[in-house]
Amino acid sequence: MEKTKIRVALAGNPNVGKSTLFNQLTGLNQHTGNWPGKTVEKKVGYVEKDSTLIEITDLPGTYSLTAHSIEEVVAREFIIKEKPDITVVVLDASALERNLYLLLQIMELSSNVIVVLNMLDILKEKKYKLDTEKLQQKLGVPVISTIASKGIGIDNLVEKIIDVYKNKNLNPMKIEYPELEDTLKKIEALLPEKIEEYPKRWAAIKLLEGDPLIVELCKKYEGWEEIKKIVEKKEENPVKVASARYSLIKNILKDVLEKPTNQVITWTDRLDDILTHRIWGLPIAILIIFSIFYFTYSLKEAISTPWDNFLGLIGLGLNNLFSFLPEWLKNLLIGGIWQGVANVLSFTPLIVIFFFFLALLEDTGYLARLAFVTDRIMHILGLHGKAFIPLVMSFGCNVPGVMATRTLENEKDRLLLIMVNSFIPCVPRILVASFFLSIFFPKYAPILLLVLYLISFLSIMISGRILQRRVLKTSFSPLLMELPLYKLPNIKIVSLYVWDKLKSFLVRAGTVMVILSGITWILSHIPSGNIENSILANIGKTLMPLFSPLGFNWQLTTGLISGFVAKEASLSTLGSIYGASGNALGKLLLKDLSPITAFSFLVFQLLYIPCAATIATIYKETNSLKWTLITIFYSLTYAYLFTLIIHTGITLLVR
């Protein structure tokens, strides 16, 4: 006797135990392949029960049938075109809201549906109470409880599949859209009797939702122009469809699901009440940032003298080691290369301390809150809220900051952010600033560093507003953030973070800075060996008339030129020109420059053109030579004018 064959589709969200259920049902009696023309795995299995053969097709796990992904298209097309006798929809009982969304969409396509409630154990863990009997009544389709992982409820499901197939005794609930029923009827009236295999009402709903596949399909029908007018008449139609489904799900669960009312307030909630508070959040953020600067400087002061002495000892050791070399080569190695590298290495304590605090902020979960807290500032700066993360990244280095602008979809938003990004003081710029500040303004260094940050933000604000309103004419879109939980920092993660940054810094000091210091030394000693007449000095002197209104001497001007390659190179260049490093260089600069000139230099080097690596990244990211050149020209012009105002203003004030 030939067996009765029942074709069953198994649908459900990902991770609801659908595959486990499939395996429990079919055991080894299954085979796998791909869906025709798709790279999505297709699994078909069989269950034999008395005179019945049940063929089960495991559909890809999806949250919806909207056809945004291949999986959704496969699941939808199978239900519509293959028309299985029964569709078994597996629901995660502990997350019914989201799971019912898929169920309702399937019930709009097929009336032969059986619901399987899985993960009831998790439901119990959450202390939720579910009335499955009531749920069954409301849905009008059978609801079977299972714990697939333990094989509980599998036999019931098989019996129910056979029962439903034989008796066809289902009375599924009608899914209605109260505010849209009239519109749906109008569209249905304009659609032909057969829209391939798609149900007419379902196609009408999909047209209101703007489903691209159905819209494309219906374009060929006679009534399309009329349908288009109806659909486009109200922009809020898709929202109304979504709202109706949401209300329906809420109504279904209202009397079915009982949740504990007392919400657990975590210490993350308590901390966030203060740290992300609308009024207190920002002052607290500023206080935290300032404290980091303060502690960084205090600790750095304590460590830097012994560290400088240590570097001095290495210098002496190298001097002795290379005593057999000709004088010019020894000078190149010690006075040029080592001096430049030592200058950069003298910042090691600062790097370690700064990144230690940054790692603490990151690992505790506070750094993500900064984006939230500073959003209002971002808008004052004329930037998108999303600009925060690329800007924060730029505090480390402008290169990843420019790359991180990819998170902005709008090209104009991106371009704006890329252009103002270089005003963010990266760590190398801060290293140069901290060196000058600790020499010229030792008592006020942390405050003046904060002033430099404020200048940077002010520049972003001025530029952001000008560029946003006048040049790029952009608008902003909102941002949603899932903030991580607060946690105690893990010393291993913090140490690894600091080591990672330090390692990159040391590698760069040992490679790029070695080459740059060597080149700078050579350019500062040829043709005559006298720095005053060297090529480097001549370049600096040629540009002097341009920079003298800012108070810069040729040495500073030359330092700025090499700073184009890498910001910290301006210090190693000054080291090579003055033939000293660390505190010794500081003393020479103190003799040569006025505090106003030193501060003006810091302002200029804070704002002027991004380094070569950043410019290369800007070109790569914008794919436009025009915008790359505009960015360079804009930042250079802005830095010049701003510094001129600062220098002239302070000079007049002091007089």
Add this chain to the structure above:
Amino acid sequence: MIEKVLEYIKNHEIVDIKKLKKDLNVSNEEWDLILLQLQDLGFIIEKGSSNQCNQCAYSKICSQGCLKSETLFLLLPPKD
């Protein structure tokens, strides 16, 4: 509720999802549904968290690297 959430997002520019749930009295499960629906409508897209350094051509020569973001970004595309 979908309209309320959209209104809330538009009024806040930047939204802490936890605060939104609290302000609108939305449970975690309800939020999952709303999120799914908004994504289905194409109103928001998930950006996820990322460590940009992995994709950065200059990661080997850059002395500072990126700050790893642990945030999940869900962005509303601009409505032209």
